[in-house]
Amino acid sequence: MDKDGIIPTVDLPCFFRGGDENGKKKAKELIGTACSKYGFFQVVNHGVPLELMARALELSKAFFEYPVEEKLKCSPTPGAPVPTGYLCKSEPLADKNEHLLMFSPESSFNVYPNNPPEYKQVLEEIFPHFTKLGLVLEGIVNECLGLPPNFLKEYNHDRSWDFLMALRYFPAAETEAGIGKSAHEDGNCITFVFQDEVGGLEVHHDGQWIPVAPKPGVLIVNIGDVIQVLSNDRFKSATHRVVRPEGRSRHSYTFFYNLEGEKWVEPLPQFTKEIGKTPKYRGFVFKEYLELRVRNRFCPPSRPEDLIHITHYTIPS
Ligand SMILES: O=C(O)CCC(=O)C(=O)O
Numbered sequence: 051m052d053k054d055g056i057i058p059t060v061d062l063p064c065f066f067r068g069g070d071e072n073g074k075k076k077a078k079e080l081i082g083t084a085c086s087k088y089g090f091f092q093v094v095n096h097g098v099p100l101e102l103m104a105r106a107l108e109l110s111k112a113f114f115e116y117p118v119e120e121k122l123k124c125s126p127t128p129g130a131p132v133p134t135g136y137l138c139k140s141e142p143l144a145d146k147n148e149h150l151l152m153f154s155p156e157s158s159f160n161v162y163p164n165n166p167p168e169y170k171q172v173l174e175e176i177f178p179h180f181t182k183l184g185l186v187l188e189g190i191v192n193e194c195l196g197l198p199p200n201f202l203k204e205y206n207h208d209r210s211w212d213f214l215m216a217l218r219y220f221p222a223a224e225t226e227a228g229i230g231k232s233a234h235e236d237g238n239c240i241t242f243v244f245q246d247e248v249g250g251l252e253v254h255h256d257g258q259w260i261p262v263a264p265k266p267g268v269l270i271v272n273i274g275d276v277i278q279v280l281s282n283d284r285f286k287s288a289t290h291r292v293v294r295p296e297g298r299s300r301h302s303y304t305f306f307y308n309l310e311g312e313k314w315v316e317p318l319p320q321f322t323k324e325i326g327k328t329p330k331y332r333g334f335v336f337k338e339y340l341e342l343r344v345r346n347r348f349c350p351p352s353r354p355e356d357l358i359h360i361t362h363y364t365i366p367s
Pocket residue numbers: 217231236243244245251290291292302303304
């Protein structure tokens with residue numbers, strides 16, 4: 051975040067069109083600093099077609115307007131790492147939103163709405179653009195962390211746990227706090243977000259909540275807990291939340307560039323013994339952490355301090 055409260059924006063065309071080594075170097079420097087200071091940045095010229103992003107938002111607005119019976123036709127299939135399809139979160143949960151979730155178009159867990167008729171096709175079309183961008187940004191993060199070439203790509207080679215969510219946040223009433231998604235950190239590797247003109251995403255930095263102003267076509271990128279642990283806190287998984295505005299719905303999409311569930315996560319030797327530092331986390335199997343987080347979301351503990359965060363694995367110093 052600059053002094054004016056705007057999170058850094060990075061232009062990415064050099065990574066898609068090749069050439070321009072100077073542009074690449076500049077973008078990498080910006081991203082490296084943003085990841086260690088804030089855990090958040092924004093990207094433009096990211097390769098995801100802008101008209102597809104706009105169309106996806108339009109279609110999810112139409113979908114979430116349908117009566118609940120229609121939306122429930124797209125109910126979760128059991129067995130997926132996280133429930134796919136349509137899910138509504140409202141009373142008694144603090145977070146008031148509804149979402150539609152899908153894994154990659156090849157996944158047998160996906161359930162799609164029949165209406166609006168074009169929705170499935172647009173979701174299936176946009177998904178691989180995020181996979182591609184995830185790979186590009188993972189490569190940049192790999193370089194910024196000074197890891198051996200392709201280290202993260204090889205470590206995180208299985209794309210079957212990546213998922214995309216279309217979200218609708220209910221309008222807040224005049225008398226309520228209007229939380230749409232409570233303060234949290236993302237548990238995955240890298241997240242992409244795009245939001246409509248309503249806004250509402252906020253990042254916690256230096257004790258303050260900083261709004262991420264909506265800008266059409268811009269993608270917000272944030273580092274998740276897995277990268278924070280691997281890098282032994284070199285890169286930050288920042289706390290963020292969504293505030294619901296009064297009187298109007300807010301729509302967004304999030305793409306979670308994830309990790310396969312059986313993967314072992316622990317601080318890498320490059321950030322511990324090779325530089326004489328102690329690990330800040332004990333190792334864990336990724337899916338165990340994910341399960342604890344899913345349980346948190348659907349059966350929240352009565353005391354907020356009992357919510358599971360990555361600090362669950364912290365080694366006391
Ligand atoms: O809707 C948004 O803008 C962000 C949602 C979010 O933080 C999440 O799904 O983890």
